[in-house]
Amino acid sequence: MIFCLLLVLVSCKRQQESASTMTVEEKENNEAKIMLQGIWLDEDNEEIVFRVEGDTIFYPDPTNQPAYFRIVEDSLELNRHRYHIVKQTEHVFVFYNQNGDITKLVKSTSEDDSLSFAQKQPEILTLTETLKSDSVVMYNGERYHWYIAINPTRYRVKRISYNDEGVAVENVYYDNIIHISLYNGAKCVYSRDFKKQMFAQDVPQEFLEQAILGNMEYDHTDAKGVHFNATLCIPDEASCYLVETLIDFKGQMTMKLLDY
Numbered sequence: 001m002i003f004c005l006l007l008v009l010v011s012c013k014r015q016q017e018s019a020s021t022m023t024v025e026e027k028e029n030n031e032a033k034i035m036l037q038g039i040w041l042d043e044d045n046e047e048i049v050f051r052v053e054g055d056t057i058f059y060p061d062p063t064n065q066p067a068y069f070r071i072v073e074d075s076l077e078l079n080r081h082r083y084h085i086v087k088q089t090e091h092v093f094v095f096y097n098q099n100g101d102i103t104k105l106v107k108s109t110s111e112d113d114s115l116s117f118a119q120k121q122p123e124i125l126t127l128t129e130t131l132k133s134d135s136v137v138m139y140n141g142e143r144y145h146w147y148i149a150i151n152p153t154r155y156r157v158k159r160i161s162y163n164d165e166g167v168a169v170e171n172v173y174y175d176n177i178i179h180i181s182l183y184n185g186a187k188c189v190y191s192r193d194f195k196k197q198m199f200a201q202d203v204p205q206e207f208l209e210q211a212i213l214g215n216m217e218y219d220h221t222d223a224k225g226v227h228f229n230a231t232l233c234i235p236d237e238a239s240c241y242l243v244e245t246l247i248d249f250k251g252q253m254t255m256k257l258l259d260y
Helices: 002-026 030-035 111-117 205-210
Strands: 038-042 048-053 056-058 067-072 075-078 081-088 092-096 102-107 131-139 142-162 168-184 187-194 212-222 225-233 240-247 253-259
Touching: 030 067, 030 081, 038 111, 048 111, 131 212, 142 205, 142 212, 142 225, 168 225, 168 240, 187 240, 212 240
Parallel strands: 168 212
Antiparallel strands: 038 048, 038 102, 048 056, 056 067, 067 075, 075 081, 081 092, 092 102, 131 142, 142 168, 168 187, 212 225, 225 240, 240 253
């Protein structure tokens, strides 16, 4: 009987602790969220920064994805980042951005500013058609025909960047699948689809998650086989990995990192 009573007490205590933790995690400043509703402009240049509707922030740039936000105590939580709020009123919103600089926003009073959000669906950047290339090379009297096709897919790649106000925004791109075929006369030496995950041994995972398999180009042919170079880049950045993809004359494929 005493043991059962102890079990009940322990169970109740855990439920109370769980409820207390949930309350802390879910506690939001609803008054601040209500004040944030509307369209906000940069105080200095009067350019539109974002529109707040409900618990979502929308951006005038159609490539920036809408983002869920919360205001917890004195901070704005957005895209896994937290921004300390310096001042907030019905018409003024001041906070520290990602760089530690103060961003000052004022609420729009012009109905025309809503036209910047006329596009209901955000854009997803991608190739619009398959890109193909092929050529014939001769080596040791043998005729080899290589073929490359860069095929757009619906595999989404999410990338976090920062806008002019130093606020994290999310862009979504579609990745590509690249097909390579190699023939010796009428004989198929090699044929395969390449996805970016195949390059995980040469490209860090953190980079690979935001990267797109953008291109595959023929480089040269020698005694080792036919050399192709694959390019994996984070969209709209200069950061890229160049990985050699070698197909030997027996149909074996190997990869080697060339450059970053």
